[in-house]
Amino acid sequence: MTYTKYSASGNDFVIFHTFTKKDYSQEAIKLCNRTEGIGADGLIVLVPNENADFEWLFYNSDGSDASMCGNGTRACAHYAYTNDLAPSTMNFLTGAGLIKSIVENSIVETQLTAPIVIKEEFKQEGFTWYLVDTGVPHLVTIVDDLEKYDHDLCAKMRYEHNANVNFAKIEDSKDGKVLKVRTYERGVEGETQACGTGMAACFLRANNLNLVKDKTFVYPKSGEELTLSLIDSTIYFKGAVKKVFTTSF
Ligand SMILES: N[C@@H](CCC[C@H](N)C(=O)O)C(=O)O
Numbered sequence: 368m369t370y371t372k373y374s375a376s377g378n379d380f381v382i383f384h385t386f387t388k389k390d391y392s393q394e395a396i397k398l399c400n401r402t403e404g405i406g407a408d409g410l411i412v413l414v415p416n417e418n419a420d421f422e423w424l425f426y427n428s429d430g431s432d433a434s435m436c437g438n439g440t441r442a443c444a445h446y447a448y449t450n451d452l453a454p455s456t457m458n459f460l461t462g463a464g465l466i467k468s469i470v471e472n473s474i475v476e477t478q479l480t481a482p483i484v485i486k487e488e489f490k491q492e493g494f495t496w497y498l499v500d501t502g503v504p505h506l507v508t509i510v511d512d513l514e515k516y517d518h519d520l521c522a523k524m525r526y527e528h529n530a531n532v533n534f535a536k537i538e539d540s541k542d543g544k545v546l547k548v549r550t551y552e553r554g555v556e557g558e559t560q561a562c563g564t565g566m567a568a569c570f571l572r573a574n575n576l577n578l579v580k581d582k583t584f585v586y587p588k589s590g591e592e593l594t595l596s597l598i599d600s601t602i603y604f605k606g607a608v609k610k611v612f613t614t615s616f
Contacts, residue, residue, distance in 0.1 A: 377560025427554025435502025437563020
């Protein structure tokens with residue numbers, strides 16, 4: 368089998384395509400293992416679908432499946448286009464529904480699914496939280512210092528709410544207000560270099576509070592620049608992806 372490793376703002380994935388739609392959770396654990404496998408935050412498998420350009424199966428590195436993955440959609444779209452599996456503007460089926468992505472060289476934009484606010488605002492562990500589903504569930508707290516991010520606190524909140532956990536900070540820049548985000552990812556069970564649906568959740572919370580504009584630069588742990596836009600209640604997520612290597616075994 369041929370596998371391709373991608374990095375999308377530091378969130379990394381192993382991707383392959385096949386005609387066989389089955390459970391690949393065990394393969395995800397092996398392939399994503401950073402000491403004995405290729406190493407990645409997730410596994411993405413493309414399979415044929417008669418109602419879309421293709422369907423994807425997404426697994427976190429612990430083998431759990433997830434309905435959506437923002438950065439994964441950007442990497443997957445680039446993979447599909449460069450392997451002649453889809454046109455540059457494509458629609459593919461995910462666990463969260465149909466996703467539209469547009470590939471322009473190494474820049475890929477994804478139209479995320481409609482966000483669903485689960486809990487508008489609540490206090491816990493000394494922080495004010497917002498819980499929203501941007502394809503997968505995310506807890507968001509806006510802080511004045513990202514060093515307040517704490518692994519054990521995130522793990523507690525992750526399990527209590529079965530959600531990813533995000534700390535966000537608003538900063539001034541030459542481009543106006545921007546967001547910096549740190550994310551503890553469910554299914555990786557640790558901080559990742561970036562999380563697309565997490566950045567979208569933080570953007571939505573900050574925008575709802577009128578702290579950032581409808582088009583904002585967002586910087587995850589990796590420091591790469593992503594653009595989040597809100598147009599007619601729809602979130603668009605845009606940034607570069609990198610094909611790291613392809614291997615077969
Ligand atoms: N990194 C992804 C999110 C992947 C799924 C998440 N870990 C979950 O299980 O909810 C992204 O870029 O959105």
